Amino acid sequence: LFELIINFCSVCLYKTKTCESSKILIYPLDGSHWVNMKLLVEALHSKGHEITVIRQSSSFFIKEDPSLYSIIPVNDDIEDLKEFYDEYLEKHIQIQRGQSSTLTFLKMQMDFLLQDEQYDLVLTDPALTGGVLLAHYLNLPFVLNARWISSGEGHFAIAPSPLSYIPVPGTGLTDKMTFTQRVKNFLFYPIILFQEFFLVGPHYKAFCKKYFDKDCDIVSLLQEADIWLMRLDFVFDFPRPTMPNVVYMGGFQCKPSKPLPQDLETFVQSSGEHGFIIMSLGTAVDSLPADLVQEIAAVFSKLPQKVIWRHLGAKPSTLGNNTLLVDWMPQNDLLGHPKIKAFVAHGGTNGVQEAIYHGVPVLGIPLFFDHFDNLLRIQAKGAAKILELSQLNGQTFEQMILEILNDESYRMNMQRLSRLHRDQPMKPLDTAVFWIEYVMRHKGAPHLRTKSYRMPWYSYHSLDVILFLFSIAAVTVFMIVAFIRYVCCRACCKRKVKSQ
């Protein structure tokens, strides 16, 4: 599995030059993460920077686009990504994000002419850490377009994360936990450490020894990032400690809706006062199992709303006249349409952020990865309901979609989130571009990050100091006790002598 995920990226070399500007090397993660990264690429390109993207030749997301960026392709020896995703859903395995063949893959690139190119900055998605290693190898400032790292959520690598109110990803917990939930959260945390130190760690250690000639681990390498551009904000996520070099750009991909194509506009207008619903489970998965599709279609057919449903499988026999199946939909334009009533979504970050941006309540059907955790965050704010795959059937689906449609509070809460999200001093994309350029202008931003991660863990947590002070206290108490015993004993002996 690792092999598959790691090799989303791959290797040839074209060149397009723009005027005197900075040269930025981008090491993206393929798939939906590229959707985000491309927005940054476009914004940086429009500012006159020269962009080079490292990608896998067969990537179905990262297209060649010489007008926007050059490409460094990497070898393409992986199975088809679509097949991978389908297999993945079927097995429904909790993925352990990580790396393994990044090493050989990276070596290949390094032997390339990257170092001669004199880039000013590496911009990378640390869900796979190839770009981080590359930045270190090239000794370049680097900026992370981040949410996930190989051992979990990015914040856990840089900011203090008290387990009493910071839920470990995958626990399905919120920032308000009962005692039992806190015990669960505490027990889940070692999984992160296990991944970090035993699953992922040894590979990086070996790599560091070989190529950097020093002892390092991937978390320390990540902690040397100049800026973490986090794909979230605190309208979406629970509040938590953060660091000065973390910049929140959640929803930076969101934009106002454009008018719909004529046929879609006619369809949604025909819904009258009832409005319409859209359903999409993202691009990774084409369709749900056939029985569930039948049941969902039957529920939709009973609703007075119109439904637009991204569904690539066989047409269900229970499909109503009010439901339009599509291969692809202009999701953002539909979410921004005044007649939209609800969004049935899988809970990918992009979709959730777009729902927040447009203020559309969500019925969430989480598939895998971070979907459940994403949906949980808006459910906790009363703007969504989660329906787990294992609970999904006609009855539960009908009950939940009716609740979302009929209980005004979901819409009100989501619209409040929307107002909060849109009320920022700067657009998140502009903020992101500012900080990327900031790092290039100042050749890094070391003043924004602590060097604390270079301390041994026991020093970081002051355990050595506590042990030292405790020892002193113990010795002092021991000496006092010994002295008292000595004095008592002497007094005692004297008395004995006297009494004799």
Next chain:
Amino acid sequence: LFELIINFCSVCLYKTKTCESSKILIYPLDGSHWVNMKLLVEALHSKGHEITVIRQSSSFFIKEDPSLYSIIPVNDDIEDLKEFYDEYLEKHIQIQRGQSSTLTFLKMQMDFLLQDEQYDLVLTDPALTGGVLLAHYLNLPFVLNARWISSGEGHFAIAPSPLSYIPVPGTGLTDKMTFTQRVKNFLFYPIILFQEFFLVGPHYKAFCKKYFDKDCDIVSLLQEADIWLMRLDFVFDFPRPTMPNVVYMGGFQCKPSKPLPQDLETFVQSSGEHGFIIMSLGTAVDSLPADLVQEIAAVFSKLPQKVIWRHLGAKPSTLGNNTLLVDWMPQNDLLGHPKIKAFVAHGGTNGVQEAIYHGVPVLGIPLFFDHFDNLLRIQAKGAAKILELSQLNGQTFEQMILEILNDESYRMNMQRLSRLHRDQPMKPLDTAVFWIEYVMRHKGAPHLRTKSYRMPWYSYHSLDVILFLFSIAAVTVFMIVAFIRYVCCRACCKRKVKSQ
């Protein structure tokens, strides 16, 4: 002493109305803190908000200014502030920031018509916490214009502060500490807790019981602030963990210099290529002891630079022709003058921020409060030298001022800090105003702060969970051992029986 500090503010009621706008109640701290607060008042006034300021009638800083704000004066029964400061320097006592008579003082205000006034927001400086109590009493959203709270630096009340790299104020330590320094830092921390729980705490507890009819402590009340506008940034301060509701506006008071008055301009121009030095120890203290003044004047007289010195005491006999004594100087305009070479300063936050803004290296002579810690931060970045009062004499002063003047690195480092400080996506003052208005628009910003402070401290630190898991482990081990002993014993007995 507490009485003195607390009563900087005081009570009458005028009214000026601006058009339909928000009503903001300001509870400032008098003295140099008002210089900062007034900038926010001006900015908010220019946005059309109606401002009411609570002040002490005899305040020598907070003037009446009906065109800008209304005033709620409070009784004026304190000694002269100037005297207080002079006495304070003389005694050179470490002040324990806190409160005591805030209680009676506040009650008076509450009995006033504040609650009828329907304010939208309280903006206050939490170095004294009267404004925080007031905001709670009036049940209003509140924003802190903050750096210090009654128990120390504001961050310690809201953000995780690992003692391994966050120096406790007053320790004179930086973010890089040896083992011994970490022990010192660790031992200083309980002073904060002592102030919080024993010195300041009980008063607030009593107050809460009486007026809010609930159990609360001042740190919890502070933690309910919607936004902390921190008067620092990470060009100035060491990097550290922070929280989503902390907004950094360090240097928001800085502005480009204006041309000098003709006489001053002539004086500084006469310095030729050598340029000039300014010396000011802030407004709290008029002059240093006479013997030190003599020695400093003698050193200045030997320099090729011109010197402008804010000095209100007797003219020293050693004064050179190159030195101009003044009662007051246009400090910002002098710092921004192209001929300036160095700034001899006491290390007040405002002065240090202005020095950073204009890129002028500093010879710091810290007096009290946070002066040493402020200067330490720029000294750690190679942009200043600290000369403590106890070390100050002609020889040390000469040596240090020559080092600042002749070693180019101080100027280079300060100018780098200046570039970093000025390179922000928005001006700090605009950022501050944005977030004040944000809180008013959304009637608070609870989504930006954690509720974690409502947990008991042992839960916050997961100590209950650790104890619980440890107990389970202990019981399990005990039962396993007991079982093994039982089995062994049985086997043993059987053998004995057999052998018999």
